[in-house]
Ligand SMILES: Nc1ncnc2c1ncn2[C@@H]1O[C@H](COP(=O)(O)OP(=O)(O)OP(=O)(O)O)[C@@H](O)[C@H]1O
């Protein structure tokens with residue numbers, strides 16, 4: 001299914017940006033002078049060979065690592081010095097951060113647990129039952145949205161690997177992120193689950209920004225509006241998939257390590 005580069009009629013809007021982002025580990029520069037603009041209602045891919053610095057960029061954006069130089073802006077606020085938990089509360093959510101799937105809870109209960117966080121229901125135990133009902137309705141909505149309706153009452157432990165990752169995405173969405181960061185969401189999945197997760201990401205990105213690291217280039221071609229290629233910590237190329245995949249430098253960077 002093709003997605004046009006103009007998936008909505010809204011003006012593209014930068015929700016997350018980095019300027020001159022740089023990270024040194026001792027004398028080694030893992031990320032060098034990276035500029036990045038992530039837009040609302042777009043799926044943005046960050047690709048590049050192993051060790052290119054993709055995960056480090058994610059760690060910098062989510063503030064798990066402090067940059068050596070450069071600045072980061074989220075929804076108009078400078079977050080260069082903001083603590084990671086605050087950044088998450090502002091709406092920048094990385095899938096694995098909060099995606100603890102509890103194996104001995106059902107799918108429904110996993111989603112309900114995740115939903116309690118943004119609504120602060122965990123500390124408001126005196127709330128009337130009707131507010132829990134509202135939570136149930138939202139949980140069922142999310143479960144249906146990611147296609148886990150049949151597994152609603154199954155234990156998370158009994159789900160296949162791919163379905164567990166789909167559940168993780170549902171628990172991430174429960175936090176209602178404005179910008180969603182996914183580090184290799186398709187890793188280890190079979191073709192069927194890849195199709196399912198691709199559809200979910202496409203759907204999710206209609207109302208928020210998605211930045212994803214992805215090694216599977218056919219997924220990138222299929223669902224990503226914009227691609228940034230990193231190599232040895234630096235931006236090598238940028239543009240839509242058709243443009244970057246024809247770039248000779250990108251082909252060279254991938255030679256031998258990818259099926260590009
Ligand atoms: N905490 C650290 N200390 C020292 N070096 C690090 C640290 N984290 C990452 N690196 C190095 O920085 C470089 C970039 O690593 P990073 O994990 O960001 O790459 P990546 O693009 O995510 O690779 P992959 O595709 O394999 O996941 C690598 O050479 C890695 O060894």
Ligand SMILES: [Mg+2]
Nearest residue numbers: 054055056213
């Ligand atoms: Mg990585």
